[in-house]
Amino acid sequence: MGAISKVRYGMVGGGEGAFIGEVHRMAAALDGEFALVCGAFSSDAERNRRSAAAIGVDRAYPTLEALLQSEAALPADERMEALAIVTPNHLHGPMAIAALEAGFHVFCEKPMALDLAEAKAVDAAATRSGKRYGLAFTYSGYPLVEEARLRVARGDFGRIRLVQVEYSQGWLSRPIDSEGNKQAEWRTDPARAGLGGCLGDIGTHAFHLAEHVSGLVVESLCGDLATHVPGRRLDDDAAALLRFAGGARGTLTATQVAAGEENGLRLRIHGEHGGLDWSQMEPNTLTLRWLDRPAEIVRAGGPGLDPATTAKLRTPAGHPEGYIEAFANLYRSFGRAVRDGAGPAFPTAAEGLRTMAFIEAMIENSAGSAKWTTLRT
Incomplete structure (x- = not known):
């Protein structure tokens, strides 16, 4: 059996001091099926640079717009395939729509958007794009x-x-x-x-x-x-x-x-x-x-x-598993849907x-x- 082809993903938000960004990165890394290749980790330029260096990411962008544009211009076997959104809630909807419309899959922190109308716009963008859209309702992964x-x-x-x-x-x-x-x-x-x-x-x-x-x-x-x-x-x-x-x-x-x-x-x-x-x-x-x-x-x-x-x-039994492993189950299912077209076993x-x-x-x-x-x- 050959090596699993890793899903290349980027991240927006989740810079230094952000709890949930680190959780997403740990969960995505647990099964070895994802590779973090780029990010726009903070709107503060120096914090963004420090965060990228600490995480070990070379392609750090000042904004989501720059990230989407630059990644789309890379060869297909180098550019990111999916974007993880780990920002405060008010950015979830607009960022998801932008990423989907740029041709990237999206895995987003919950809630989906600021209100139901914006959530419907995200859903419509996902349908138009044909790309995968997942939400981090972590507890369903236990x-x-x-x-x-x-x-x-x-x-x-x-x-x-x-x-x-x-x-x-x-x-x-x-x-x-x-x-x-x-x-x-x-x-x-x-x-x-x-x-x-x-x-x-x-x-x-x-x-x-x-x-x-x-x-x-x-x-x-x-x-x-x-x-x-x-x-x-x-x-x-x-x-x-x-x-x-x-x-x-x-x-x-x-x-x-x-x-x-x-x-x-x-x-x-x-x-x-x-x-x-x-x-x-x-x-x-x-x-x-x-x-x-x-x-x-x-x-x-x-x-x-x-x-x-x-x-x-x-x-094995008696060896506790918890939050990170549950989160990783969602990422594993999302990654396999992106890579192999598997049915969604994630929110x-x-x-x-x-x-x-x-x-x-x-x-x-x-x-x-x-x-x-x-x-x-």
Whole structure:
């Protein structure tokens, strides 16, 4: 068997001090199927130069426009094939459209855009271009999330009745966004973060996970948004009642002011015969509970897993895998789609549109007097 042809990719954003850019680079590198060949890592020229040097990238460009133009002019076997977008939210849509229209595949940080209308423009650009478009809804890449999804899909629990998802963080419990914390500052700025604060940052992860694993579509919701820290311009706390197609009911909570919490993402799904429980902070365990028999503990690497689950594992049982590996599963699937035309086993524009519709429905419902608001994509 010959060596795998690496997907050449570039990156916009993700310079020094940017957490998520480094995560993307580690994830892309894990399986040896990507090569970072260029970037526009910062709008600050000196920071961009330092970042490129630290990463080991020779082709550093001052702007995305320069990157796209220069890369397109290179021979086909040298230019980048895909662009990773790891900037603040307000740039996701315009940059994705520009890259797609220039003939490059795109893998983008979530959310997809600032609003649903812009997300639809991205989707249209992807369709016109014929290029791949992926979104970094990382938690769908965990092996036991895949196992949970497969067990729900094959009917192990019967008809689904309840979907409960929560995502609790505490890092914005103080007004660090007004005290110089750069990551907090842009995430609470409507001009750069978009319509939702906590809602867009982690609420979209919770919503995506609920639909992805349950296989159900949220038809309407009743939402409540709050801003607990005085002076903050976007929500830092969100809660919703959910109505799914087919009759299932659900709850979603997302907060970044649960003081002391780290990254408490948890999903529970219950059907007629039993249910499942998965937590991101204990990602290698999936708990199954039944009406007529004792609970079961399913472990990553252990017996009884579906082959599609084991394909996402890299180490034997008892060797913890986590966030970077889950992220890498998305990159691996995206890379194979780019290289071999494989079907998308990663979040696409369709999921992005759903999450943007969720944000807008939550804001509309929380601000209005209607009890229920329909999600419209």
